[in-house]
Amino acid sequence: MPMPQELTVGQLAARSGVAVSALHFYEAKGLIRSRRTAGNQRRYTRDTIRRVAFVRLSQSVGISLNAIAGALATLPEERTPTREDWAALSASWRADLDARISALEQLRDDLSDCIGCGCLSLDRCALANPRDELGQEGPGPRRLIAKATACGVPDCT
Ligand code: FES
Numbered sequence: 001m002p003m004p005q006e007l008t009v010g011q012l013a014a015r016s017g018v019a020v021s022a023l024h025f026y027e028a029k030g031l032i033r034s035r036r037t038a039g040n041q042r043r044y045t046r047d048t049i050r051r052v053a054f055v056r057l058s059q060s061v062g063i064s065l066n067a068i069a070g071a072l073a074t075l076p077e078e079r080t081p082t083r084e085d086w087a088a089l090s091a092s093w094r095a096d097l098d099a100r101i102s103a104l105e106q107l108r109d110d111l112s113d114c115i116g117c118g119c120l121s122l123d124r125c126a127l128a129n130p131r132d133e134l135g136q137e138g139p140g141p142r143r144l145i146a147k148a149t150a151c152g153v154p155d156c157t
Pocket residue numbers: 113114115116117118119120121122124125129
């Protein structure tokens with residue numbers, strides 16, 4: 001049996017694993033598009049499945065919906081994105097994703113140590129942040145903020 005070229009919202013939800021309500025939300029945010037039938041029912045092209053997967057994966061690594069929408073806006077709307085289209089998109093995000101991975105690795109590795117938050121609750125704090133000297137630099141976990149700033153991820157604190 002041939003695969004349908006257009007999907008109903010229920011078919012898209014079933015194949016993507018995303019609830020119909022979430023798909024409606026994505027559409028309202030401009031992340032995906034549909035056409036309406038004569039009976040005012042939504043129909044999605046098959047490449048919408050890939051767009052939804054892209055949105056879900058991007059969200060899972062902490063990328064905002066606005067940033068995702070901006071990225072998707074670079075893909076063609078009137079035709080199915082080609083392999084080259086997706087390659088260009090992934091290349092443009094590579095540096096950002098590398099920086100996020102680095103920041104997550106830092107968080108994983110440093111969370112058992114003093115992060116300079118001002119709590120002075122670990123035995124290491126007296127050495128790493130005596131008398132909360134790092135608090136002079138500003139609010140928040142200063143040692144993590146310094147590394148996040150160095151990693152280059154915008155708003156990564
Ligand atoms: S962990 Fe909070 S000041 Fe050290």
